[in-house]
Amino acid sequence: MESPARSWREYPQRYRLEAAKCTKCGKVLYPPRVVCPACHGREFETVTLPRDGHVVAPTVVRVPPTGFEEETPLPIAVVELSNGVRLMVQVADMADPMELKIGDPVHLEFRKIQQDGEAGLLFYGHKAVRD
Amino acid sequence: MREVAIIGVGMIDWGELWEKSLRQMWAEAALAALDDAGIDKVDLITVGCMSPGLFIGQEHIASLLADELGMAGVGATRTESACASGSLAFRAGFAEVASGLSDIVLVTGVEKMTDVDGGDATYTLGTAADREYEAFHGITFPGLYAMMAQVHMAHYGTTSRQLAAVSVKNHANGLLNPHAQYHLKITIDDVLNSTMVADPLHLFDCSPITDGAAAVVLAPLDKAKDLAGNRPVVKVTGSGLATDTIALANRKDLAKLHAVELAAERAYAMAGRTPQDIHVAEVHDCFTISEVMVTEALGFFEPGQGGPAAERGLTALNGKIPVNPSGGLKSKGHPVGATGVAQIAEITTQLRGEAGQRQVNGARIGLTQNMGGSGGSSTVHILEVV
Amino acid sequence: MSVGIVGYGSYIPRRRIKLEEIAKVWGADAPSFKRGLQLHEKSVPGKDEDTITMAVEAGRRALIRSGGIDPATIGAMYIGSESHPYAVKPSGTVVAEALGITPQAHVGDLEFACKAGTESMYLAHSLVKAGEVRYAFGIGADTSQGAPGNALEYSTAAGAAAFIFGSDPERMLAEVVETYSWTTDTPDFWRRSYMHYPRHGSRYTGEPAYFRHVMNSAKGILEKAGLKPEDLAFAVFHQPNGKFPLRVGKRLGFTMEQMEPGWLSPWLGNTYSGASPIGTTAVFDVARPGDLVLLTSFGSGAGSDSFIFRMTDRITEVQNLAPLTRMQLDNNKIYIDYGTYAKLRGKIRMGE
Known part of the structure; x- marks a missing residue:
């Protein structure tokens, strides 16, 4: 089941549809990750879907x-x-x-x-x- | 790397086993495999089990089960990759023997699914999906495969009748398997008229909730030859393991099972075989659409031809490439952690020529394919008569 | 400094139940209800719609009409409702988080029966006027409940309206010309803690409650502003049913033409804190530059807030940027039967 912390952690994605855009290859990741699966880049900017x-x-x-x-x-x-x-x-x-x-x-x-x-x-x- | 052979297989009758606990089912299957091999000592036990924690509130089961068998002291480990947990236990055992870390390995799979109600079982199976971004929204496993079916149908023209043909064929095979959960003769119309579970998949497109266990024993090939007597020796020639994105939303092509393609590529390369060399296969038909997609991913049929092939009988017992002679997950049952091990047991039995009424004539090279979740992981193994 | 509305939006759920469908279940005489209360159907929230979700959608529409206000510059947000999903834990924090207003903002939930929506507007307006914040959200939203078989069940409905107050002349859609409130302790309607459904004083809710407060509030603001009913292009009153707002409007000297665009209750029902605010959004959707608009709410218990707005030239540029209220009311409706209604409104006792 969902717990307070577990759902709260996802609020930016669930409430505002925030995603991560890889600054190297431009791929938009939803949910955000720490490494881009496309180019293995590690830097992102926050974008809204x-x-x-x-x-x-x-x-x-x-x-x-x-x-x-x-x-x-x-x-x-x-x-x-x-x-x-x-x-x-x-x-x-x-x-x-x-x-x-x-x-x-x-x-x-x-x-x-x-x-x-x-x-x-x-x-x-x-x-x-x-x- | 040492060559590895299967020296014993053990099954119990699968079904809704109200009287039996997980440890009892497991011990019965393990003993059957040890007896079949004619040994009573092992160096290691591997256990494939998806979710004893959620199904029966018990973790740490490898040790529990070693003790249950009177083998406390023997090394034991559990593997988990959702519905592919069993074949992962097999691959772990194979690696132990091949590397020389262990000589005799008891490979087992087990799942006790009926101690929770249907909603909780659906929930537990759903934990194999991406919890935060898929299951959170209420999707179920039938739902995920139903989405793949929708795309496969739209892309290739696959029909509900073709899917139903998979179910009819597997139930026909299951009638010949004394261990199967269901012994039912069904028709295409029975499938099409059964309750809709997740459009377009009907109840008879879905594998059931099952309690069950299965076991096999692995040994180095030379030792296997000593123990075999007059029986054919079956060795493991290929093992492939691969992953794909768990979240369907992250897949490029929802009409393909990429993990199965990769695992097959690796297993074929290791065995030096091609799809055309395979005489018999046990594949992961958790849903009828999955058997169709898997037979395509394994290279038995061109993409989009899995459905027509099933309808034309090419995968029947007497077909071009018999698939799921055991009845598959559909008829034999799908106690998730046990499934991958039972597939190995069935192909071994087929290659030994001991499958009775469901024997595929002249089978000398067989394949198993076992899949986790909605294709987020897959194994492929190739077994051959020495 | 002139303060007013710089963005507005409404949200009405798609599901509807017809008055006949409810009357059938309780053996009531539908034609007499329709004549007496002038109610035909009402909106019903889905299992997944509540005060919070409707407030977020109405708020997003207000932001679209604001011409690109950065939500982070909104300094305050209030949500008025008598159906906050939590008894303790604010609706406002979810809404503010979803709209991107957090964390530097003053956020609060309000409750005052059906007038909590205009209460939130009143506070938002006052904070901007005082120079405390640059922009402030005032939202009214409700998924109101009436006990099964009670007269209230024919009217209790769901919807939301959101208004952003500000003082930038270039964003102004409707200047606030005047505000006025009239409040007494009048126990016409109440719900005690832990109770599912409200109780009310039946016909006592009429003259001493609704009519006395609305009349005094509307008269008070007209007098304060030095205006007569004929000076206004539109008038919107709280609408617990179809009959009350027209009757009070006529007594005050307003015509059907002034009232009709904001008179939604016959087809929407009573959206409580959302009622007169949603009516106001429907008026804003059709208003022309220079029009004067009267909004008078009513909340049991009891009080009545009034606003007079003067529409600016910009209003016609933003009307079609977001879904029009009347379009939401009249289109894409999903009619449900009483069984489905009872399920959606939690009136069926489920197994453990």
Whole structure:
């Protein structure tokens, strides 16, 4: 389960979509890393991801992991943002999840992703919404 | 490097083993392998197990299990690479014997999955995905493979019927395997009409939750020849291990399993073999789409041809390249840490000509492929009759 | 120095439930409810939408309309809501962190029934006017709850509005001409700690509460500003249902033309702290330079804040930079049944 420190550490990425841009080769890494997988560069500048993109690989999860029972069926996808960075996100606000298709244009919105039961912390991040 | 042979294999019947604990299952499989080899002393024990901590709240199991076998004192180690943990235990044992560090190694794999409920099992398997950036968002393993299936279908025209053919074939093979979890004859329509788990994967596209254990014994080739009697000696000629990004979002091509391609390349090079040389293969069909993608990555079929090949029967017991004669993960079951070891046991049994009704005729060179997570790690091993 | 609004934005969830769907479950007479309260449907938050998420999205839209204010230069942010997701732990810190306002900022959560939104605007405006901060965010957001079967269940809805206050003439969209507040202790509506749903004084919520406070607040600000109702282009009142705001507006001397653009409750429901602020965003979306706009909120307990804004030339340049409130209200709706509504609003007791 998520703990306070563990989720707090990810806030810049989850809340503000901060990524690391390699100063050597220009690759944008989300989440940031200490070494660039493309050129092995070790210096980065912080950039913010764009919030528009399209669906690369969709599915609808019908058998959820613990904690996601109330959001099932759960449309979820690998989304490619307009700068080429890909991330895994839920797709929110779908009246019919089966309509989710490769290539669908989406944008990212700030949403609650998980909660630790009735009394624990709330965990926020981004989900995609179809345009 | 010394040449290494497999001198014993041990399986138990797999399934939802409510009466049996992890240590009991494991000990039964280990004893079966030792008895098959005709020995009672080993220099080292390796244990492939993905997540005893989450499944049964027990870590430090290599020592626990050595003791369970009455072998406290013997060196023991656990390997973990999600669903590829078992084949990693095998590779570790192989390296021990090949290097001369150990002579006789008991290689084992085990997983006790039914002591938690379905949601917690799904959660535990999900820990093999990128926790902070994939599983956090609610993706499951069926979900990850479903995404790959969507891309494979869009890119190559693979169909749900082709995927279903993999399941039908593996269940047909499993009917012939007394150790398999499921003995079911199913049809394409049974698969297509089964509950959707993660679109486009139905329940019968998915391997089950299984309790099980498997074991094999390794020895230097010369010692194996002494112990073999009249039985064929099976030696390990190739071992490949590779990784890929765990996060699907970081993969260039979601219709390919890069770790499998790399592991295969390394194993083929080491054995001096090509895909065309392989007579029989046990591969990681955790989902039907994975068998399709793996048979492509292993070079058995061109990219995009894995689905049509399965539908045309090319991977059936009597096909061009029989795949998963044991029934595979789909029918035999998938106790994650045990799977990789059971694959070695099956191919050894096939190469010895002892597979009974599911025997692939004339099999002398076999291959196993075992995969972690959604392809973040993979091993490939090549075994041959000496 | 003239202080006013330099950016605004709203957020309305896509899900809706029709009044008939609720009435059907409780055996209520839908046509009489629709006539009496002038309510047709209301917004419903998804499982993943709450005061915090809606405030972030409304806040981002306000930042877009601000013409590129660096969030780090925003010195204060207040969020008014009666549905803060935590009882203890601020909503504001999440929102401020997500919007990039942290760490050098004064941030706080406010609660005053349905007027916490204008309260946050009042504070934001005052801090800028006092020269304490360069910019300040005032946000109203709620995912309000009514007990199952209670009259409130037909109106309690979800939405958010965010306003950035500042004094840069080149960014100004709407100058604050005047402010005024009218407050008494009037126990018309309350929710005790640890209770899921509020209770209210039924018809006592009308004359002694809503009408007395809104009338006095609106009259007070007009008198303070030396304006008459006919001088204003638009008037927005707190809208707990469709009927009350029109009735109070008529009593004050406003026409339907002045009220209609900001009168959203028949199709939105009562978004509590978001209600009159979201109505104001809908007015800003259609206002022309020079227009005067009256905003009068109401919060049970009870109090009423009023603002008069004068729109600047820049307003027409920014209206279409972010989603218009009326477009969010009228488009992309997802209608849900009562079962789904009950699930989303946590009205179903789940197994352990």
